Every structure is written in C-alpha cells, then in structure tokens.
Amino acid sequence: xxxDPWDILLTFTRLxxxxxxxxxxxxxxxxxxxQKGWITPQVLAGGFALGQxxxxxxxxxxxxxxxAAGGWWGAAAATAGFYGPTALLSAAAMLAWQRLSRWRxxxxxxxxxxxxxxxxxxxxxxxxxxxxLHSWPAAVIAVAAFVLLQRxxxxxxxxxxxxxxLGALLGL
Amino acid sequence: MPAPALSPTAPDHPAQPQxxxxxxxxxxxxxxxxxxxxGGGLPAHTRRALAARGWLTDAxxxxxxxxxxxxxxxxxxxxxxMVGAHLCGPRGAALAVAGILAPGLVAMLAVSVITLGLPGGxxxxxxxxxxxxxxxxxxxxxxxxxxxxQVALGVRGGAVLxxxxxxxxxxxxxxxxxxxxxxxxxxxxxxxxRSGE
Numbered sequence: 001x002x003x004d005p006w007d008i009l010l011t012f013t014r015l016x017x018x019x020x021x022x023x024x025x026x027x028x029x030x031x032x033x034x035q036k037g038w039i040t041p042q043v044l045a046g047g048f049a050l051g052q053x054x055x056x057x058x059x060x061x062x063x064x065x066x067x068a069a070g071g072w073w074g075a076a077a078a079t080a081g082f083y084g085p086t087a088l089l090s091a092a093a094m095l096a097w098q099r100l101s102r103w104r105x106x107x108x109x110x111x112x113x114x115x116x117x118x119x120x121x122x123x124x125x126x127x128x129x130x131x132x133l134h135s136w137p138a139a140v141i142a143v144a145a146f147v148l149l150q151r152x153x154x155x156x157x158x159x160x161x162x163x164x165x166l167g168a169l170l171g172l
Numbered sequence: 173m174p175a176p177a178l179s180p181t182a183p184d185h186p187a188q189p190q191x192x193x194x195x196x197x198x199x200x201x202x203x204x205x206x207x208x209x210x211g212g213g214l215p216a217h218t219r220r221a222l223a224a225r226g227w228l229t230d231a232x233x234x235x236x237x238x239x240x241x242x243x244x245x246x247x248x249x250x251x252x253x254m255v256g257a258h259l260c261g262p263r264g265a266a267l268a269v270a271g272i273l274a275p276g277l278v279a280m281l282a283v284s285v286i287t288l289g290l291p292g293g294x295x296x297x298x299x300x301x302x303x304x305x306x307x308x309x310x311x312x313x314x315x316x317x318x319x320x321x322q323v324a325l326g327v328r329g330g331a332v333l334x335x336x337x338x339x340x341x342x343x344x345x346x347x348x349x350x351x352x353x354x355x356x357x358x359x360x361x362x363x364x365x366r367s368g369e
Binding site for chain 1: 206207209214235236238239240241242243244245246248249250251252253254256257258262265269272273274275276277279280281283284285287288296297298300301302303304305306307308309310311312313314315316317318320321323324325327328329330331332333334335336337338340341342345347348349351352355356357358359360362363364365
C-alpha cells in the first residue's frame with residue numbers, strides 16, 4: 001500500500017502552495033482521502049491532533065500523513081514537499097518586500113485574501129468536526145476545549161493532552 | 173494554523189545586540205522557539221526571542237509577519253524563512269527553517285512509527301485517546317479561526333466572500349484553486365485602489 005514518493009512529493013508541494021495560514025484541511029481531505037486514498041478520515045483527524053501536541057508548527061501532521069502513505073520515504077517526501085517550496089517562496093518574498101510595500105494593489109490583495117483564508121479555516125473546522133464528532137461526549141470535549149482556550153491563557157497542548165486522557169477514560 | 177495575535181505579550185525592550193546574527197545562531201534561536209512553542213503561539217515566541225537578542229525591531233518584525241500570512245504555507249515556518257533571509261541571506265533562511273522543524277519532525281516520526289506501524293492497528297485505549305485529542309484539536313482550530321473571521325468580516329465584502337468560500341469548499345467540495353481565483357478576483361475588484369483615496 002506504499003505510494004510512490006515522487007507522487008507524494010508533488011502532491012504535498014501542491015498542498016503547501018495552496019494553503020494560506022497553515023491548515024487547509026478541506027483540500028487535504030479532498031486530495032489525500034478522497035482522490036488518492038492514501039489515508040483514512042481517522043488518520044486525518046488523528047494526525048491533526050498529534051500535530052497539536054508536537055513542538056513546532058502544528059501542520060507537522062503532514063509528516064504523519066506522508067508516513068501513512070509511503071513509510072519513511074513518504075514522510076520525507078511529504079515534509080520536503082509541503083515545507084520546502086513555500087519556505088523558498090517566503091525567503092524570496094522577503095527579499096522583494098521593499099519594492100512591493102509601495103505597490104497600490106497590495107492592500108486590496110490583502111483584503112481579498114483575508115475572507116478566503118477565513119472561509120478555508122471554517123470549512124476545515126467542518127471537515128475535522130465530521131471526522132471526530134461522533135458522540136455527545138466528543139462534542140462536549142470540543143466545546144469545552146474551545147471555551148477553555150477562549151477564556152483562559154492555558155497552553156493548547158495541555159488542553160489537547162487533557163482531552164486525550166478524557167477520551168481514553170470515556171472510551172470514545 | 174494561524175497563530176494568535178501578537179499584541180498582548182510582555183513589553184520587550186530590544187537589548188543591545190550582544191552578538192551579530194549568524195546562520196548557526198538562527199538555527200539555535202528557532203530550535204528554542206519550536207521547543208517552547210508546543211501548542212502554538214510560535215510567532216509570539218519568535219518575536220520575543222528576536223527582541224531579546226536585539227536582532228530585529230518590532231516594526232521590521234510586524235512587516236515580516238504580515239508577509240508571512242500573505243505567502244502560502246504555514247505562517248510560523250514562512251516567518252522563520254523570512255527572518256532568516258532578512259538577517260543572514262539564503263543560508264540563514266535554510267537554517268532557520270531547519271531549526272523550527274527539527275524537534276517536531278523527530279517527535280512526529282517517532283509517534284507515527286508507533287501509531288501507524290503496529291500490526292493489527294492501535295490498541296483501543298489509544299484510539300479513544302486520539303479521538304479525544306482530535307475533539308480538543310477542533311476547539312484549538314476554532315479559537316485560531318475567531319480572530320481571522322473577525323478581521324475578514326471587517327473587509328469590504330468580507331462576509332459574502334468568506335461565506336462563499338466556505339460553501340464552495342465544505343458543501344460543494346470544489347477544487348480549491350478555482351475557488352481561490354474567483355474569490356480573490358472578486359475581493360480585488362471590491363477593494364480596488366480608487367482614485368482620490
């Protein structure tokens with residue numbers, strides 16, 4: 001069931017280049033679960049959760065998906081593909097920024113990208129909700145985590161680990 | 173995930189630069205940022221670490237942060253690439269990115285081997301724990317979405333464009349690139365530079 005590393009590299013490169021702000025879960029689900037069949041919805045949700053408790057960027061879930069799709073080479077290809085080209089693009093953009101900052105279309109571009117990014121985030125929440133909210137206790141945990149994070153300064157990793165403990169106890 | 177806003181951090185007064193930035197220094201800085209940034213808030217940690225070394229002013233940081241959100245890819249990694257490129261050129265960018273990714277990569281690979289490699293799948297208790305964690309991760313994601321949605325609603329046509337994006341992706345399951353093209357074109361048209369402004 002091991003996918004071709006080249007295919008993984010190209011697929012994750014494309015996923016990286018179309019994700020603004022990080023998690024582009026609707027597209028990740030469409031491509032990895034429905035189109036390629038490399039991962040199941042359970043691996044999608046599980047990897048996303050693992051990403052929340054790892055040091056560094058949350059989207060290290062991509063490494064997890066790559067490993068699920070093609071073992072060690074898959075993990076390497078997914079990581080290089082998702083992070084490499086976008087990092088290169090960012091470094092190049094930084095070096096061009098001084099000239100861009102006076103461009104009159106820059107504020108409109110920012111205004112156009114913001115609602116798009118917000119829509120993607122909300123669609124991503126729905127994707128994640130569909131694959132993880134299968135019972136009332138699950139929904140309560142999600143709402144409780146949201147309220148706790150909104151109202152207090154508690155670390156998100158602590159909340160996720162606490163929910164993992166609850167999940168194990170309740171046998172979700 | 174978009175990181176929370178940067179404003180409510182402790183007042184950081186840029187210290188005198190003890191040492192000039194080097195690629196290796198950037199590697200070390202971003203390794204530290206990754207390790208303290210479990211659960212998010214990486215841009216805030218990046219800002220604090222840079223201010224403590226006197227390597228970047230807040231204004232230069234704000235500029236880099238805005239740009240990191242406009243370029244595709246995860247904000248925190250984009251930010252590392254930009255700060256690295258700004259301070260030390262291409263080698264700085266490469267080592268900054270390596271630094272912010274390395275700790276999580278090692279940890280994630282270890283966990284992936286264990287969770288995905290077991291014959292017969294995961295033990296039921298672990299599966300339950302992962303399901304609980306996924307529910308909380310949804311909560312984390314929604315808290316990160318709140319400020320993004322608020323800012324988007326303040327943009328001209330923001331509510332309609334955001335709703336259209338959501339419906340196109342979530343309900344109609346359309347390919348992302350055409351949705352991006354249509355929504356951004358509409359947004360550019362609505363927010364086009366006007367003479368006299």
